[in-house]
Amino acid sequence: MNKTWRIGVIGLGARAESFSRKLDGDHPRAKLLAVCDLDADRLEKYCEWCGHGDVRRFCDPAEFFAQKDMDAVIITTPEFAHKESALAAIAAGKHFYLEKAMATNSEDCRAIIRAHRKSKVTAYLGFNMRWNPIFRRFKEIVDSGVAGQIVHVAGLEQLHQTHGAAFMRRFHRHSERSGGLLNTKCAHDLDMLGWLVGHKRRVVKVASFGGTNVFLPQKGPKGRGTHCGRCPEAIRRACPYVDRAGFVFPIDGKEPMHKTREKDVYGGDLCVYHDDKDLVDNQTVILEWNHGVRGNFNMQLFQNKGRRAYSVWGEKALVEMDTSWGEVRVTHSTSGEVQIHAIKPGQGGHGGADRFLIDSFLDAIETGRAPDSDLSAGLAATLLAEKADESRRTGKVIEIRKDEYL
Ligand SMILES: NC(=O)c1ccc[n+]([C@@H]2O[C@H](COP(=O)([O-])OP(=O)(O)OC[C@H]3O[C@@H](n4cnc5c(N)ncnc54)[C@H](O)[C@@H]3O)[C@@H](O)[C@H]2O)c1
Known part of the structure; x- marks a missing residue:
């Protein structure tokens, strides 16, 4: 056509x-x-x-x-x-x-x-993570069956501290507007775990712990302003979380361009230590699928390098990737032999994913x-985030019924 x-x-x-x-x-x-x-x-x-x-x-x-x-x-x-x-x-x-x-x-x-x-x-x-060359290759290797029967999967999302801070001052900071950090940020990862295991499989049990350990009012420096633009210069200069371009509009600009309306909703350059948010700043999730595979996921916001790391443990091998390695490693269980699959980094946004x-x-x-990436995959990721947050709040293991997936 x-x-x-x-x-x-x-x-x-x-x-x-x-x-x-x-x-x-x-x-x-x-x-x-x-x-x-x-x-x-x-x-x-x-x-x-x-x-x-x-x-x-x-x-x-x-x-x-x-x-x-x-x-x-x-x-x-x-x-x-x-x-x-x-x-x-x-x-x-x-x-x-x-x-x-x-x-x-x-x-x-x-x-x-x-x-x-x-x-x-x-x-x-x-x-879009499904289009990132390293994730695509990782999925191909997992799908080749090299690991044998899959037993356990794990994912990590670690954010650069500026990136992590951006969620604490914008619309995301109210979970009723974002669905919580696990939903708004890590829907990708919850989808990735399902993509690796196979979307015909359903998570049937979820448990989670999480909390706010860093972005708390009592952790902020004394004398700070309510917004970065109103903060004393010395405090601002020393703050690792000061509002910067790169993760907000314009993505390749020098200065963030905040909205003029609804500042209360969008946050502008709000201080990350303010207390009107209900977002956690770290979380861990454990999952069980309906075919007995188990897994876990961790989210961290305070590092110098943003990266994702995934592992699939099978009966015959461990398959691992880390976006900072640029390769997928397969370690065979019996022989200990390690195969390295080097991946050419993609060009453009999100590790080359966006161009596709x-x-x-x-x-x-x-x-x-x-499409492979369809609405049912979207529902599955949001449902998992919702159930994980329910577990985090109630301290209970949450079961997910089949009809909740539609
Ligand atoms: N796939 C990815 O890698 C990726 C990366 C970043 C953001 N996102 C997602 O993209 C979405 C937007 O994020 P963002 O960081 O660009 O947000 P943003 O706040 O920078 O921009 C959102 C814009 O939408 C406008 N808006 C709000 N409600 C509207 C409505 N009803 N009709 C028309 N306009 C409306 C706002 O005025 C604002 O200008 C979110 O869902 C976010 O999770 C995805």
Whole structure:
């Protein structure tokens, strides 16, 4: 098919930037038709920063979704708006790419799935980690059966401290708006564990511990300001968590460009030690699948290097990867022999994953085939995050019924 797909992007923040720029150029299969953000100031700053001269601009989502010549939309609103954006796309008959995490809670995920089942549009869930070359190779090696029967899987997400701090001052810091840190940040990882084990398998039991050990008011320096911009220079200079560009819009700018409206919701450059948040800053999760595989996942926010590390223990071998190694290692159980699979690092955002996303979305639209990264995978990740947080709060092991997966 030689059609040029006309795409709209809604929710113009850090994440949108990596999509709209690619579409507003010489993309061979698609062009950027329209953009939308509730905030007029953000809309203008965004278009100026990204050089979107002739692109249609909207502050009203209803007007944006009503564009008849728009074929598909990329939804990069925050989690608290995912349900309304996805339902609006379905109602308007637009194919849609929905950023992870799918929603703030599993019930909203189910509402999106139910509406989608009655429609003819293609829905794609943005689990871009699946496109990262090192994860793809890792999955291929696991799928080759080299480990024999899989017994245990483990994942780690460790964030650079600036990255970790960004979640403590923005919309994410209220779990009713983000679904909690495990949902908004680690939906990727919960999806990855399911992807490795096989999505036909279901987690049936979850337990979790977690808490806030660092981003607490009593840990902050005396005399600090409520916001980085209002902090005494000496404290600001010494603070490892000061607001910096790189993880907020604009991603490649020198200074973060905060929104002018709803500062109370979005946080701006709020101090990470403020006490209005309910987010944990470290968490550990243990899981059991319905075929007896067990696993665990850990989340850490305070390091100098951001990395992810995954291991799959099988009866015959251990398969391991670490994004900082650039290789996958297989250690055979009986012989102890180690095989190294070097992986060429990918180019572009998220370890090279982002460059495949638009094409993969367009392939799904053109073929009409359900994408591998679909809404049911989105529900599974949000459901796990929700149940893990329930366990963390109640101290109980939580069982997940089959019908909760829809
Ligand atoms: N896949 C990834 O690797 C990845 C990376 C970063 C962020 N994300 C996800 O992308 C999403 C956006 O994150 P971000 O960091 O870009 O957020 P952001 O706060 O920088 O930008 C979100 C924008 O959406 C706008 N908005 C809010 N509600 C809206 C609505 N109802 N209609 C239209 N616009 C609305 C806000 O005004 C804001 O400008 C989140 O779901 C986040 O988890 C995914």
